Structures are given as C-alpha cells and as structure tokens.
Amino acid sequence: MRFLVASALVSVLAFAGTAHAAERIVxxxxxxxxxxxxxxPDDSYPAQLQxxxxxxxxxxxxxxxxxSGDTTAGGRRRVDWALKNxxxxxxxxxxxNDALRGQDLASVRSNLDGIVARFQKAGARVLMxxxxxxxxxxxxxxxxxxxxYVDVARxxxxxxxxxxxxxxxxxxxxxxxxxIHPTAEGYRIVVDHLWPHLEPLLTR
Numbered sequence: 001m002r003f004l005v006a007s008a009l010v011s012v013l014a015f016a017g018t019a020h021a022a023e024r025i026v027x028x029x030x031x032x033x034x035x036x037x038x039x040x041p042d043d044s045y046p047a048q049l050q051x052x053x054x055x056x057x058x059x060x061x062x063x064x065x066x067x068s069g070d071t072t073a074g075g076r077r078r079v080d081w082a083l084k085n086x087x088x089x090x091x092x093x094x095x096x097n098d099a100l101r102g103q104d105l106a107s108v109r110s111n112l113d114g115i116v117a118r119f120q121k122a123g124a125r126v127l128m129x130x131x132x133x134x135x136x137x138x139x140x141x142x143x144x145x146x147x148x149y150v151d152v153a154r155x156x157x158x159x160x161x162x163x164x165x166x167x168x169x170x171x172x173x174x175x176x177x178x179x180i181h182p183t184a185e186g187y188r189i190v191v192d193h194l195w196p197h198l199e200p201l202l203t204r
Contacts (some may be wrong), residue, residue: 026062030093034066038176043184048191071097072111079118090119093129093164109148116156125201128153129164161197
C-alpha cells in the first residue's frame with residue numbers, strides 16, 4: 001500500500017513538473033496601461049489575458065512587465081531584464097508617455113525598433129500594439145506618431161495591433177476619472193480586441 005501511494009505521488013509530481021516545464025511565457029511589456037494603474041491586479045489587461053488563455057486551452061503564463069510612467073527609452077533599458085523570463089511572445093505597448101511629453105519622434109521610432117529587434121534576436125515573437133494621441137497635439141504630430149508604429153512593425157515583420165485602446169479610448173464608461181486609464185471593463189475590451197492579433201502567434 002505504501003509503495004502504491006509513493007508511486008502515485010511520484011507520478012503526480014512528475015506530471016506537475018512536466019506541465020510547468022511546458023508552460024510558455026507571454027511578457028506584456030509596457031507602461032501604466034499595461035501595469036494596470038488604478039485597477040485591482042486581477043483586472044489589468046495582462047491578468048485578464050491570462051484568464052482568456054486558460055479558458056481557450058493555451059498553456060501560457062503572462063508576465064506583467066508594465067512600468068508606470070515608462071517611455072520607449074526606459075523600455076529599451078529594461079529589455080534584458082524582461083528577457084530573463086525567457087518569453088516566447090512579447091506584447092510591446094509603449095510610446096504614449098513619449099508623446100505626452102512631446103518627445104522627438106525619431107527617437108521614439110529608434111527606441112521601438114531597438115526593443116522589437118532585441119526581443120526578436122532572443123527568439124521571441126513580438127506583437128506590437130500601437131498608440132494614438134488626441135487631435136489637440138496637432139494633425140502632423142499625431143499622424144507621424146501613428147505611422148511610426150506601422151513602419152517599425154513592417155520593418156521588423158512583427159505582428160501588429162494598430163491601437164491598444166481601440167474601442168476604449170474616449171469612452172467615459174470604460175475609463176477611470178483621469179480619462180486615460182481603462183477600468184476593469186475597459187481592459188476586458190482591450191483583451192477582446194487584442195486576441196485576434198495574438199492568437200496566430202500561440203501554439204497549443
């Protein structure tokens with residue numbers, strides 16, 4: 001009897017170890033929009049994405065690598081840290097803070113290009129999520145800002161979601177009082193709109 005119990009325990013532990021080893025990693029790499037500023041940790045988009053992956057039968061663990069206030073320059077300095085997670089997929093969603101501060105767009109482009117290239121060189125597949133600015137920043141600046149994401153994604157051959165906050169930005173019902181950061185329901189919609197761009201990168 002003791003032998004049977006011990007054998008069963010060894011089998012369970014071996015299975016658990018194999019399942020853990022087989023688990024793939026998605027790194028959500030971004031700023032406060034990724035970190036989930038203002039909502040409970042389980043309501044951030046990376047946490048809700050984790051739940052969606054599990055519900056759809058994908059064995060991935062999502063690492064929330066969002067840093068509030070981060071810029072593309074800061075993100076570029078954090079890439080090696082994020083790579084310690086050995087990600088299979090990285091969702092890059094940076095640039096909003098650069099634009100809010102009126103940063104030179106050539107630098108933003110260079111930083112995003114460097115971030116994507118570094119993750120790809122390490123073997124990760126990248127999904128880049130674009131950002132958009134309100135029109136009061138000027139038609140030229142907002143258009144150039146939008147286009148730089150398209151250009152980097154095309155240059156690096158990465159998957160591309162044109163706007164992370166598609167269907168959420170500008171809707172008071174889906175945003176916190178600051179008008180910038182989504183509510184829990186807003187993040188649910190972010191995940192819904194992100195999913196079609198992410199799913200082709202997943203493996204079962």
